[in-house]
Amino acid sequence: MKKHNFYAGPSILPQYTINKTAEAILNFAGTGLSVLEVSHRSKEFVAVVDEATQLFKELLNIPDNYSVVFLGGGASTQFAMVPFNLFVKKAAYLNTGEWSKKAIKEAKMFGEVDVVASSEDKNFSYIPKGYTIPEDADYFHITTNNTIFGTEIKYDIDSPVPLVADMSSDIFSRPLDVSKYAIIYGGAQKNLAPAGVTFVIIRNDILGKVTHHLPTMLNYKTHIDKESMFNTPPVLPIFAALQTLRWLKDQGGVEEMNKINVYKAGLLCNEIDRNSLFEATIKDEEDRSLMNICFVMTKGNEDKEKAFFEFATSKGMIGIKGHRSVGGFRASTYNALPVESVKALIATMQEFEQQNS
Amino acid sequence: MKKHNFYAGPSILPQYTINKTAEAILNFAGTGLSVLEVSHRSKEFVAVVDEATQLFKELLNIPDNYSVVFLGGGASTQFAMVPFNLFVKKAAYLNTGEWSKKAIKEAKMFGEVDVVASSEDKNFSYIPKGYTIPEDADYFHITTNNTIFGTEIKYDIDSPVPLVADMSSDIFSRPLDVSKYAIIYGGAQKNLAPAGVTFVIIRNDILGKVTHHLPTMLNYKTHIDKESMFNTPPVLPIFAALQTLRWLKDQGGVEEMNKINVYKAGLLCNEIDRNSLFEATIKDEEDRSLMNICFVMTKGNEDKEKAFFEFATSKGMIGIKGHRSVGGFRASTYNALPVESVKALIATMQEFEQQNS
Numbered sequence: 001m002k003k004h005n006f007y008a009g010p011s012i013l014p015q016y017t018i019n020k021t022a023e024a025i026l027n028f029a030g031t032g033l034s035v036l037e038v039s040h041r042s043k044e045f046v047a048v049v050d051e052a053t054q055l056f057k058e059l060l061n062i063p064d065n066y067s068v069v070f071l072g073g074g075a076s077t078q079f080a081m082v083p084f085n086l087f088v089k090k091a092a093y094l095n096t097g098e099w100s101k102k103a104i105k106e107a108k109m110f111g112e113v114d115v116v117a118s119s120e121d122k123n124f125s126y127i128p129k130g131y132t133i134p135e136d137a138d139y140f141h142i143t144t145n146n147t148i149f150g151t152e153i154k155y156d157i158d159s160p161v162p163l164v165a166d167m168s169s170d171i172f173s174r175p176l177d178v179s180k181y182a183i184i185y186g187g188a189q190k191n192l193a194p195a196g197v198t199f200v201i202i203r204n205d206i207l208g209k210v211t212h213h214l215p216t217m218l219n220y221k222t223h224i225d226k227e228s229m230f231n232t233p234p235v236l237p238i239f240a241a242l243q244t245l246r247w248l249k250d251q252g253g254v255e256e257m258n259k260i261n262v263y264k265a266g267l268l269c270n271e272i273d274r275n276s277l278f279e280a281t282i283k284d285e286e287d288r289s290l291m292n293i294c295f296v297m298t299k300g301n302e303d304k305e306k307a308f309f310e311f312a313t314s315k316g317m318i319g320i321k322g323h324r325s326v327g328g329f330r331a332s333t334y335n336a337l338p339v340e341s342v343k344a345l346i347a348t349m350q351e352f353e354q355q356n357s
Numbered sequence: 358m359k360k361h362n363f364y365a366g367p368s369i370l371p372q373y374t375i376n377k378t379a380e381a382i383l384n385f386a387g388t389g390l391s392v393l394e395v396s397h398r399s400k401e402f403v404a405v406v407d408e409a410t411q412l413f414k415e416l417l418n419i420p421d422n423y424s425v426v427f428l429g430g431g432a433s434t435q436f437a438m439v440p441f442n443l444f445v446k447k448a449a450y451l452n453t454g455e456w457s458k459k460a461i462k463e464a465k466m467f468g469e470v471d472v473v474a475s476s477e478d479k480n481f482s483y484i485p486k487g488y489t490i491p492e493d494a495d496y497f498h499i500t501t502n503n504t505i506f507g508t509e510i511k512y513d514i515d516s517p518v519p520l521v522a523d524m525s526s527d528i529f530s531r532p533l534d535v536s537k538y539a540i541i542y543g544g545a546q547k548n549l550a551p552a553g554v555t556f557v558i559i560r561n562d563i564l565g566k567v568t569h570h571l572p573t574m575l576n577y578k579t580h581i582d583k584e585s586m587f588n589t590p591p592v593l594p595i596f597a598a599l600q601t602l603r604w605l606k607d608q609g610g611v612e613e614m615n616k617i618n619v620y621k622a623g624l625l626c627n628e629i630d631r632n633s634l635f636e637a638t639i640k641d642e643e644d645r646s647l648m649n650i651c652f653v654m655t656k657g658n659e660d661k662e663k664a665f666f667e668f669a670t671s672k673g674m675i676g677i678k679g680h681r682s683v684g685g686f687r688a689s690t691y692n693a694l695p696v697e698s699v700k701a702l703i704a705t706m707q708e709f710e711q712q713n714s
């Protein structure tokens with residue numbers, strides 16, 4: 001039976017990425033060796049890092065005064081690296097969910113943190129608006145897509161201070177004006193690569209202002225200066241990322257991805273709104289994520305949740321259980337998820353409705 | 358032509374690991390999904406982490422009061438994590454090479470570091486002995502195998518203070534008395550897995566003594582408490598590590614590995630000592646690494662270095678160029694390197710000698 005992969009992350013990757021990676025595990029770039037067992041300093045792998053960095057810049061139209069690096073440690077390590085590199089006297093954060101909270105916790109170890117707004121009062125079911133970013137903050141941090149709660153800031157905001165964005169789960173889902181950001185970072189395991197590699201886009205002039213103890217591996221400059229090769233980078237995840245970047249370019253880039261993502265999310269949201277058994281947890285369409293679509297059973301139908309989960313599983317739907325903080329269901333519709341999978345989920349919802357009304 | 362993989366790291370892995378990983382990239386544990394795109398919280402992947410942790414403990418005979426965790430960030434991140442978790446007032450380090458120096462540099466950011474001995478006076482060509490470990494140090498740090506220089510501490514030393522060892526390049530190469538160590542860590546990309554995962558073995562009672570700012574991701578307790586799943590771990594590298602651990606067990610474990618490693622290194626060292634064109638850079642046999650065997654052209658034959666490199670390359674030898682700090686050649690003879698490859702290198706050295714004498 002065809003499986004439909006709705007995992008929130010690590011999540012579906014293009015079949016192209018999977019096939020090319022499987023090939024390289026057996027014979028990498030004609031070396032006769034596996035990509036799992038080649039030196040990161042071999043000319044064949046240096047070419048992989050170089051092309052991945054170049055395509056990353058090209059696809060997101062990154063200005064020349066920015067660097068792109070690939071690191072280990074996940075976005076969770078970035079929660080500490082950002083203040084290690086930028087925090088001088090005060091930072092500002094927008095609190096839109098669990099990952100924002102974790103980022104705020106790390107920053108607080110460095111000093112004063114101004115949480116300019118929070119949607120925690122309504123279980124993070126909306127994106128706060130109308131807040132004021134303090135002009136004396138060293139930086140302002142946002143989480144653009146909230147994987148757990150299904151909200152997303154789908155536009156590039158204006159900030160009077162350097163803007164830092166965790167884009168772990170929506171990078172490459174839409175065109176960006178990178179010039180509005182000082183740092184964009186994320187774990188790659190949603191729209192880009194298997195788990196194990198973290199990307200960071202850094203405006204070079206933002207660095208060098210802190211005076212506190214800065215461990216070598218947590219210093220962005222270490223990795224910029226050595227072009228992601230200060231130490232042994234996560235070779236296989238970077239190789240796979242390159243395949244996805246090539247696929248993205250071949251698909252027409254982030255403009256085309258955004259069109260398809262809007263279409264896919266629209267199809268599913270329409271069905272959730274129409275279907276008498278389901279309702280969306282995010283009421284304001286403007287705040288709804290294009291990547292993670294959360295829904296629960298309608299009032300009076302809560303007892304059918306387990307039955308729907310089992311029915312959907314029997315139809316090949318994988319990873320649709322909602323996060324425990326929200327309950328219900330979550331369909332993650334990342335770049336690599338085909339329209340066909342969205343339609344299969346919709347058909348499953350409709351069939352379940354017919355059987356249960 | 359058959360390739361012989363002598364890379365220093367990332368380096369040769371068992372064919373079993375490569376084949377099982379290639380299979381799982383196409384269909385992981387019968388899920389119909391790639392191991393690159395499954396949730397780290399799926400029951401199939403949780404089983405991988407559990408079995409890898411269990412086999413790690415079994416193969417190294419790790420006592421019950423120790424934890425094993427799998428992290429990202431490489432051994433270079435451990436250079437900072439060790440003092441972050443253990444440094445209270447003073448640390449002691451043994452300086453046996455480039456990696457020791459990098460570890461010392463990070464510790465110095467925390468306060469007084471006593472470098473008890475160093476072999477830098479002779480380009481790290483021996484292991485210092487007869488030094489005194491200060492009893493007031495919070496811990497004593499060693500690098501057991503010096504990949505660049507080809508020296509190795511092949512026994513478990515006694516330390517009056519908690520012993521911390523970077524075993525990036527010799528873990529699983531011999532039986533260990535883990536009870537003599539407080540922490541053993543390493544990048545996995547030599548004897549265990551592809552690059553991207555770091556292992557740490559920690560005696561639980563060593564933690565919780567520092568009072569300084571300890572970022573969440575740099576706190577060993579974070580990862581111990583969540584059994585390596587605090588954040589998304591490097592899924593594919595951990596999957597591959599499990600395959601190598603299964604292979605290791607099937608081969609007879611670390612006792613058997615050590616016998617084969619002694620045999621392989623002996624064959625090659627004998628040829629280096631015998632061959633009129635080559636000489637070992639490490640004179641004292643006791644200090645010679647079983648993992649990285651360094652040799653240069655003998656006096657008067659320095660001009661043949663490039664010719665030998667080209668000749669060996671033409672015979673399928675890969676990765677034998679010595680590190681720039683040493684020059685000449687380095688043959689890395691990790692667990693997965695077959696005896697056949699050592700014999701092929703020896704035959705190449707003998708043929709080159711015949712052609713050039």
